[in-house]
Amino acid sequence: HNRLLVFQLFYHCLLIPLFIFIGGGAAMSMLYLGRLALKNPDCSWDRKNNPEPWNKLGPNDQYKLFTVNTDYSKLKKDRPDF
Secondary structure, eight states, rough: HHHHHHHHHHHHHGGGHHHHHHHHHHHHHHHHHHHHHHHTTTSHHHHHTTTGGGGOOOOTTOOOOOOSSSSSOOOOOOOOOO
């Protein structure tokens, strides 16, 4: 069955960019989903030892993927400790 797919790709060479872009989009979406699962403070994998991981974030921690005009190193703490 793989030979048939390779043969169709050589016969219909205009399908090659379609496979490349769909494969690249799927790979990027899986990488972003993995980043959200591991780096986002809203996601808690260890409920027993760290049930609220968002409370341990400091004001200088960047957890967003993309920020516009925000320098996290100059932010000051604006909330009390609990």
